[in-house]
Amino acid sequence: MLKLPLYLDNNATTPVDPEVLQAMLPYFTEHFGNAASRSHSFGWVAEEAVTQAREQVAQLIHADPSEIVFTSGATEAINLAMKGAYEMYSTKGNHIITCTTEHKAVLDTCKHLEKSGAEVTYLPVNSDGIMDLNLLETAIRPNTILISIMTANNETGVLQPVKAIGTIAKAQGIIFFADATQAAGKIPVDVQADNVDMLCLSAHKMYGPKGAGALYVRRKDPRVRLVAQIDGGGHEKGMRSGTLNVPGIVALGKCCAICMQQMNEEVHRIGALRDQLEKGLTQMKNVTINGSVMHRLPNVTNLAFAGIPGNKLLTEINRTIAVSSGSACTSANPEPSHVLKAMQLNDELAKNSIRFGLGRFTTAEETEYAIDLVKKVAQNL
Ligand SMILES: Cc1ncc(COP(=O)(O)O)c(C=O)c1O
Known part of the structure; x- marks a missing residue:
């Protein structure tokens, strides 16, 4: 459930x-x-x-x-x-x-x-x-x-x-x-x-x-x-x-x-869920991945939603899914992320980006739900 x-x-x-x-x-x-x-x-x-x-x-x-x-x-x-x-x-x-x-x-x-x-x-x-x-x-x-x-x-x-x-x-x-x-x-x-x-x-x-x-x-x-x-x-x-x-x-x-014992299994399982989420969301034309796809952790994806106001997107998604626009320490800061700006994203795209962080307890069902919900919200906006 x-x-x-x-x-x-x-x-x-x-x-x-x-x-x-x-x-x-x-x-x-x-x-x-x-x-x-x-x-x-x-x-x-x-x-x-x-x-x-x-x-x-x-x-x-x-x-x-x-x-x-x-x-x-x-x-x-x-x-x-x-x-x-x-x-x-x-x-x-x-x-x-x-x-x-x-x-x-x-x-x-x-x-x-x-x-x-x-x-x-x-x-x-x-x-x-x-x-x-x-x-x-x-x-x-x-x-x-x-x-x-x-x-x-x-x-x-x-x-x-x-x-x-x-x-x-x-x-x-x-x-x-x-x-x-x-x-x-x-x-x-x-x-x-x-x-x-x-x-x-x-x-x-x-x-x-x-x-x-x-x-x-x-x-x-x-x-x-x-x-x-x-x-x-x-x-x-x-x-x-x-x-x-x-x-x-x-x-x-x-x-x-525990991490040592479960790392191999988790890298694959959580990585597969992240890939599933990413595949589902990047089917939308205006959604792109921020950062190297080859060299990164298996549990996270940071996505730019071009043309969709980031604060509205985040507020709508946050009603049912806890995600963030970046670091929790700076989440009260309306400035675009210093990380994304350093990667040459313009202010607007940096502000329209969302971090999805999966973990040990994330399920395939939750991932599917997240894909559907984020798509719906993004399309409405
Ligand atoms: C890369 C990185 N360094 C340092 C910290 C700070 O960690 P802590 O919350 O244990 O002080 C964090 C936590 O957000 C982090 O992600």
Whole structure:
């Protein structure tokens, strides 16, 4: 039975998987201990759970558990990675390279660092949303200390050439930070194979709760050092103080374990539903796909509806289907998406674009319903 409204905004956030909820619940009640309490069993039980979660997160991205720093989510991890590296390596240089289509968590952190004296190069993308590796190479200077490029874009799902960026960064001895918030758990992510030095992820994009995330910080070849942004009791090897969110961390670990186990199946199943949705909607003459069709996440499609006022389209669709025009963080902003504009869409087409984000719990029946409804709304407008 179809249950309305439908949820097709899984890039904004995902529902908590019931298995994840079951895993975290005991850590609110009988196992409520503080993971830093070393002298009694309540603390030991909590610490053991955190240790297991650290292993689960590390496994998903091919890291060592000692390289995982738990945070409150990807935004905090991004702030720690970028501000922490900028402060730590300030004697080496002040130049950062990023990309115009990054999430606001990265772009706003860059703006903050610019006020503290950083020089930031914002690399453009082509009309597919992909950055140019030659431009990256020519942007590198002797004082470049950090390259920050996302693995997958949150509005279009477009994948950046992370492996090639990692190779360039390694050859030049520059730290490479990848925002993998949208990619982790959806497609294979391998910090070793890709020479990624820092990477962030977030539980609520992987069928876990809001308020839990992690930063991977490489410990060998090279050892990345960061200046902590939250000081306190020296938790997380001094990189992020504060009592650990044990239920959230347990949930994040469980999310990673489930995603690892189900990834192959989900890539195909969710990818097929996305293709079905896309095929159905692009049958309309004025509907086109924004971004690379070859290099993108399997669960998302961003569609431009030429000639149909985007705000009206969105309002009508949102009566029965939760979709968005782009990032949830900027959904109150009437300005056209900075990501689509960077891909050379004009303001009007950028405003007439909608992101459809499918997920673990999306069904074929829901997809068919969405095709029919969106077609009907679009034709009426
Ligand atoms: C690519 C990307 N980076 C960072 C974030 C921020 O994540 P969080 O909500 O965990 O702070 C998001 C979430 O919207 C995202 O999609």
